[in-house]
Structures are given as C-alpha cells and as structure tokens.
Amino acid sequence: MRDPVVVSTGQTYERSSIQRWIDSGNLSCPKTQQRLQNLALTPNYVLRSLIIQWCEANSRRVVSRGRRRLGADRGAVRRLSGGSVVAQRAAAEEIRSLARRSTDNRILIAEAGAVPVLVGLLAAGDAATQEHAVTALLNLSICDSNKALIILSGAVGPIVQGERGVRLFSLSLDDENKVVIGSSPGVFEALVALLRDGSARGRRDAATALFNLCIYSGNKPRAVHAGVLAPAVALLSVVVSHQEGKAAAARANVIPLLVEVLRAGQPQVKENAAAVLLTLCKKDAEGLGSLEGLGAVKLLAELAHSGTDRARRKAAGLLEQLKKLRRTS
Structure with a gap:
C-alpha cells in the first residue's frame, strides 16, 4: 500500500x-x-x-503517485497545447486511449494538466480533434476525483453542444456538479433537445443526465422551463407499451405525477399523459382507485370534452374503466 x-x-x-x-x-x-x-x-x-x-x-x-510516469510519457499532454492540427489530433487520440485503460492513467493524466487543454480543444476547428477531446474528458470523468476539475475547467458549455451533450450523464452523477451544470446556460435546453430529437443512445443518456440533475431540487424548475415534460412523457408512453416498462413505471409510482400533468400540462403533454395512464390503469383496480383518489375524474372529463382527438379517446377510455370499476365494487 x-x-x-x-x-x-x-x-x-x-x-x-x-x-x-x-x-x-x-x-x-x-x-x-x-x-x-x-x-x-x-x-x-x-x-x-x-x-x-x-x-x-x-x-x-x-514512489510518490505524483511522480510516476504515464504509460507512454508526458509528451502527449505537452503536444495537446502546441504543434500542428495533425499533431494535436494524434495527441488527443493518445490521451483518449490512455484514459480508457486504467484508473491510474486517469489520475496521472489529470495531474499532468491535460484537462484544461482538452477543454480548450472542444472549440478546435478540427472535428476529429473535438471528438477525441470530449471522449478523453468522458474517460477521465470516470474517476471521481477528476469530475470537479473537468467542471471547473469550463467543460459544460462546449460539451452540451449537439449530440456531445450526452456526455453530461457521467459528470452529472456527482452532487456538487449537479449545481454547477444546472446553472450553466443552455444545459437543460440542449438535453431536452437531445431527449426529443437525438439518436437512441442520445435520448437514453440525455434522460439519465436530466434525472441525475433533477435530484437537486434547484434544477427541477429549470428543467420544466426548458420543456422537459413533453419529451419525457412522450418517451414514457413508448416505454409503457412494453410489459417490462409498464411494470417499472408502476413500481416508480408515476400515476400521481401524470395526474399533475393532466392538471397543468400543455395539450400535447396531456394527451401523452392520458395515454400512459390508460395503459397503466386498464383493468387494474388499484391503479384506477388511485386515479379516483387523486381527483383525476374531473380532469379526465374536461380532457374528454376539450382535448385533442387522441386525448379525448384516451380520457374516454379511462372514464369507461372507472365506470366499470364502480359497477363491480
């Protein structure tokens, strides 16, 4: 030791x-x-x-931990900040590879001063260099002691641009980072856009990052203001169409949240909320009982009268299920 x-x-x-x-x-x-x-x-x-x-x-x-050498040497870290575009790209790729291999490498690379230089390369004109730099930072962030350094070096702003914003899911695990990331301009808007329009991996990691960030209560209104409800409820409507997803949603007790969406959401969000509720509560006495107890009957009646076409159908279906429950009880 x-x-x-x-x-x-x-x-x-x-x-x-x-x-x-x-x-x-x-x-x-x-x-x-x-x-x-x-x-x-x-x-x-x-x-x-x-x-x-x-x-x-x-x-x-x-041997002092701070004096041990990197797997190759510190030359790759030095080459990040100087030389030609080709040399920087090669150095960023080497750092990316070293950071993927071991915990020791992640610690040593950060100690060698690579993090601020990698953050600077996120604005590089060369797309390959940008990709190597952001992935190297992601690999470095696996080590908890590096997360704060990456945030303090100003990585959040550049990382949230485009599909690269999915990388925030790793950094958002740390409690202190939740505050810093959440207060950075454009973060929630970028993650919501990824949740709505990103690739399959992008949507998954954006959802994870949003969940992690919203554990901190100060970030919840920021997420709502950025429009997280619409894509989140739409995603949930897809998830519950599978049996495993339906069971997971039931365990997570999402019914009260969906009733709140019926009460205060936008028309399209209400439509998806009603669809999820119908899937969860159809032929389920316990779920239907929860709806009644939460005061959803009036909300569903209003939606059946003035919602979108799909919302009216889903709300009518839920009301019919509630009537059947009353007749059998």
Missing part, C-alpha cells in the same frame, strides 16, 4: 484498488458490505506517514 484512502464506512484501502472497485460499478464497501454513502476517497495521512516511516527504516523506496 502506498496511497491509502478512507471511504465513507471508515475503512482504508489502496486508492487505485478501491477506485477500480468503484469504477466497476460497485457501490458497497468491500470489507463491511455496507452501501457507500458517497464515493469520496479521503487521503489517510496518518497511515501514509507510517508507511513512509516503515519504508525509510527498512531501506524501501516509496
């Missing part, structure tokens, strides 16, 4: 080992099996000092 760190359960691990554990998707303490309350890795300076003392007393050399 040469770089001891403490996790939220109070246990100490070698940094590179526990980081690899976390990067593999494990969210529990390896020793206690308790769920980690956060993913912060706090240096254990006392144990670090004892390790150094033992090494000195036993004629062993401790």
Whole structure:
C-alpha cells in the first residue's frame, strides 16, 4: 500500500484498488458490505506517514503517485497545447486511449494538466480533434476525483453542444456538479433537445443526465422551463407499451405525477399523459382507485370534452374503466 484512502464506512484501502472497485460499478464497501454513502476517497495521512516511516527504516523506496510516469510519457499532454492540427489530433487520440485503460492513467493524466487543454480543444476547428477531446474528458470523468476539475475547467458549455451533450450523464452523477451544470446556460435546453430529437443512445443518456440533475431540487424548475415534460412523457408512453416498462413505471409510482400533468400540462403533454395512464390503469383496480383518489375524474372529463382527438379517446377510455370499476365494487 502506498496511497491509502478512507471511504465513507471508515475503512482504508489502496486508492487505485478501491477506485477500480468503484469504477466497476460497485457501490458497497468491500470489507463491511455496507452501501457507500458517497464515493469520496479521503487521503489517510496518518497511515501514509507510517508507511513512509516503515519504508525509510527498512531501506524501501516509496514512489510518490505524483511522480510516476504515464504509460507512454508526458509528451502527449505537452503536444495537446502546441504543434500542428495533425499533431494535436494524434495527441488527443493518445490521451483518449490512455484514459480508457486504467484508473491510474486517469489520475496521472489529470495531474499532468491535460484537462484544461482538452477543454480548450472542444472549440478546435478540427472535428476529429473535438471528438477525441470530449471522449478523453468522458474517460477521465470516470474517476471521481477528476469530475470537479473537468467542471471547473469550463467543460459544460462546449460539451452540451449537439449530440456531445450526452456526455453530461457521467459528470452529472456527482452532487456538487449537479449545481454547477444546472446553472450553466443552455444545459437543460440542449438535453431536452437531445431527449426529443437525438439518436437512441442520445435520448437514453440525455434522460439519465436530466434525472441525475433533477435530484437537486434547484434544477427541477429549470428543467420544466426548458420543456422537459413533453419529451419525457412522450418517451414514457413508448416505454409503457412494453410489459417490462409498464411494470417499472408502476413500481416508480408515476400515476400521481401524470395526474399533475393532466392538471397543468400543455395539450400535447396531456394527451401523452392520458395515454400512459390508460395503459397503466386498464383493468387494474388499484391503479384506477388511485386515479379516483387523486381527483383525476374531473380532469379526465374536461380532457374528454376539450382535448385533442387522441386525448379525448384516451380520457374516454379511462372514464369507461372507472365506470366499470364502480359497477363491480
């Protein structure tokens, strides 16, 4: 052990080992099996000092983490900030590859000062260089200690342009980043556009990023103002058409949220909300009972009278289901 760190359960691990554990998707303490309350890795300076003392007393050399070399060398990082377009493109591609390989490389690349330079390359005129730079930043962001550095280096603005905005889903996992990303101009508008018009992967990652960002309550009105409800409810109407998606929506207790959409949403959003509710509640006494308890009958009656053609059909279908429930109860 040469770089001891403490996790939220109070246990100490070698940094590179526990980081690899976390990067593999494990969210529990390896020793206690308790769920980690956060993913912060706090240096254990006392144990670090004892390790150094033992090494000195036993004629062993401790290599400082900050002095170890990159897999190739630091030349790739230096070439990012100078030279021809071709040289910068090659250097960005090399950094992208190194950052993908290991946790140690991600830490060392950031320590070598690559992050601000990569952020600068997001505005490069060469499309291939931009793609290598943004993917390198995504790879670096897998390491929690790099997330804040990437945000503070001003990466959010350039990253949200176009399909690259899907990369925010990784950065948005960190609680502190939720505040910074959410307050950056154009973020929610870009993610909503991706959710509505992006590729399959783009829509998936945009939905994940929006969910992560909206865990912070201050971001919820920003998302609503950016128009998140329309594509989100439209996406939900597709999801619940599959049995697994329907079951997942039921477990997530989305009925109260959809009733609120019926109460205050735009016509197209109300239409999709009614469609989702019909799929979820058809021949389901518990779901229909929830609708009655939430005061949805009046809202559905209004929608059946003045909604879009599809909304009127869906609302009428729900009202018919509610009538059948009353007759059998």
